[in-house]
Amino acid sequence: ASALIGSLLVVQGGKTQGTTGGGYTYNSAPSDAQMYTLDLSSSFPLSSPPWQSVSTQPSSTAAPAVSFHTISPLNASSLLLFGGDGSPLVPVPTGNDSAYIVHLGGSQSNRTAAYQPVPASWNQPMRRMHHTSESNAQGSVWILGGERADGSGSIFDQQWTIDTTTSSPSFQLMSSSPPGSLVGSTSTMLSDGTLLLLGGLDA
Numbered sequence: 001a002s003a004l005i006g007s008l009l010v011v012q013g014g015k016t017q018g019t020t021g022g023g024y025t026y027n028s029a030p031s032d033a034q035m036y037t038l039d040l041s042s043s044f045p046l047s048s049p050p051w052q053s054v055s056t057q058p059s060s061t062a063a064p065a066v067s068f069h070t071i072s073p074l075n076a077s078s079l080l081l082f083g084g085d086g087s088p089l090v091p092v093p094t095g096n097d098s099a100y101i102v103h104l105g106g107s108q109s110n111r112t113a114a115y116q117p118v119p120a121s122w123n124q125p126m127r128r129m130h131h132t133s134e135s136n137a138q139g140s141v142w143i144l145g146g147e148r149a150d151g152s153g154s155i156f157d158q159q160w161t162i163d164t165t166t167s168s169p170s171f172q173l174m175s176s177s178p179p180g181s182l183v184g185s186t187s188t189m190l191s192d193g194t195l196l197l198l199g200g201l202d203a
Contacts, residue, residue: 139165145182
């Protein structure tokens with residue numbers, strides 16, 4: 001998953017070749033928990049972009065090793081991580097346990113991240129993957145579509161939203177008519193507040 005916070009491109013998790021090399025399929029490769037950042041405020045040669053590995057703060061919950069998830073900026077230093085394929089480390093892939101607040105810290109040369117699972121009172125939706133999410137970078141996030149992370153291929157014809165700036169944040173299932181059960185689409189927040197969806201599979 002990737003997100004842009006100011007001029008900082010943040011990438012977290014995803015599939016890797018693992019320590020044993022190749023031989024994996026698109027879905028069977030192990031998921032990673034590592035986060036990287038790329039500062040886009042200054043130019044750099046495309047042949048050697050200055051990626052920085054972000055260390056997890058010692059007091060933090062372990063970073064989740066997931067893929068096909070989303071991270072959405074909440075403000076200038078925090079993101080909402082949601083969903084993703086966590087197998088085989090996640091024993092119940094249909095739980096309501098995939099949302100984290102990620103706080104970025106440290107310095108420009110030594111960035112750190114702290115992962116905090118959201119409280120149960122936030123009423124988070126079931127884990128999903130291949131969904132899309134978008135935020136206004138002011139604390140509100142919208143999550144659309146996706147499929148169950150249990151290998152069933154069942155899809156979600158749902159839109160969820162949350163405002164993390166309220167005194168009692170809670171995910172809300174939006175009652176408006178969803179744009180179809182989209183899997184693998186993209187979403188972009190336009191300057192007038194319109195959410196533009198593009199592509200994806202609608203079963």
